[in-house]
Every structure is written in C-alpha cells, then in structure tokens.
Amino acid sequence: MTETLRPAAPPAPATGPLSRLEANVARVFRGSPEAIRLAVVALLARGHVLIEDVPGVGKTTLAQALARSLGLDFQRIQFTSDLLPSDILGVSVWNQRREAFEFVPGPIFANVVLADEINRATPKTQSALLEAMSERKVTVERQRLDLPDPFLVLATQNPHEYLGTFPLPESQLDRFEMHLRLGYPSRDLERELLLAGGVEGELERLATVIAGDEIRALQRSVLSVRVAGRIADYVLALAERTRAGDEFQLGVSTRGALGLQRAAQALALVEGRDFVVPDDIQRLAVPVLAHRVVLRRGASGLEASRRAVERLVASVPVPI
16 A cells, blocks of 8 residues: 655645745645655755656656746656667767757756656666766766756656566665655545546646746755754764664665755755754655665565664654
C-alpha cells in the first residue's frame, strides 16, 4: 500500500510569493499539501525530486502545475528501454546551407524536466542525467554546455512494476534531493475531481504567479538562512549514525548531509523564518535521506529505508 505523504499537522502557511505559488499548484494538484510544500522546498534548495508512486495519482500534474506557475520552460521525457542518451541531450545535424554541423538541443535544456518512468531506461541512458543533475551542465561532443537556470528534474517511477525496469543505482539516487510518495487524495478531494471531470482544462488555464528572476532571488536567499552550530552538529550526528550503525550497509554521503541542511534552510524560508530549527531537520530527514541509504540485512527497498530513517531520527538526541 502506498504511504500517504501527509504530516500529523497541516504545513505552516507559506509567506509572500511562495504562498501564491503553493495555492496556484493546489488548484490542479489535489493531493497532499505537504507534497506541494516539499516540491517547492526542493526547487528553492536547487535540488531534484524522485516521485515514486502508483500511476494516476498526479505525479505529472504536480510537475506541470509547478512549471506553469513559475512561467518556466517545461519538457517531458518518456523513458523507455530504447531511449538513447542523444534523445535527452541532443544531437548535431548537418546544415547544408551553412555546410556545417549544428547542435540541436534535447529536452534536457528546459527549466523543469519531467523524467517519466525513469527506471524503464537502460543504465546508459539513465547516466545521461548524472552530469546535468550534479553540475547543471552537459557534455556533448567534447563541449560543455550550460543548462537553464533554474533547473529542476522531477523523475517518476512505479514501485510495483519490476518487469522491464532497471533500478536506479546508488550514484543516481544520491543526486536526488528528495524522494516523495504522493499517496491517494482524500475522499473529499477525489470526489471533487470526479464531479469536475478532471483537471486538464484548469491546468491549461493555470497562470504564472512567480517570474523566473524572482525564483532565482529566492534560491539565493536560502543561503542566508542561519544554521546554528548545534543544528549542523545534529545533521552530522544523523549522517554519522548511518555510517557506523549495524543497520546500514551504505550510509548518508556528504552530499546527502549538505542536501538535508540546504532543504532545511529552504523550508525555513518558505515558512517565513531566517533560521533553521530542529523540527525542520526531523521533518525532512525521511524524504531527503531514506533513498540514499542501503540496509545491511533484513527487509530491502525504499519503504524499509524510510522506516529505518524514522527509527534513526527517534534515536538521535535533539539539540536544545
């Protein structure tokens, strides 16, 4: 059964333009408000999101609504077993008039890229995203090309399909800032969808509420959110416990620890604070860390890893 991504209490209200952004996305994405909040946090933290859930619960709708609300360029890549790296990055074609090769950019050259069913592509094709996600650049025919700014990859996969899929390796998973489960909408929201006949028309009419320049400014503001020494020590304590404990075969990387701190800074900014609190770390630990660890024995898979990280957070003392 898919876990519903819904906290014990509703998310604290966002402030300023971010409240408009979340409200606009919620007009067409009728799932958990926490899913919208975490997607916005990942965007502000300059991270990428892996959404793992059953088909038809709004993964594509969430990605498209976010892109339209930001007025950003959106591209969807349907990953299949015959997809090639050049289908993502682009190719050089011969221009007869100029008598020279010209590079035709692929769909990766967009602000928001939906990598749909990413685990259906071969490892060679999956690896075409590694440089883009880590460095926001791609290398094509010995040339390093910059990607648009901001740049966000939203990847999806179905947790219950294994035939014809290629599981993402640890190096690929580590480049995702967050791993989310959307879950099914509440009965009331699902009833609204049935009565409205879907959200396709509303999605087409969705207006831009934040310009690209404003998002870039907010991303820069994340760096100015204060992180006290005790908060940094708390993040390190969580990471170190995964590296030394008997439960984890592969612990959280330095990139993962940095990602948790940056996400906490972004969450504080969304909720109108200029400082990080321990609750931010605890709230984000599972979506930011669970997909980065490998368990040593017993149950395997992302669901087991999520439970292991929950136990980890409960066992590490919270700084006072």
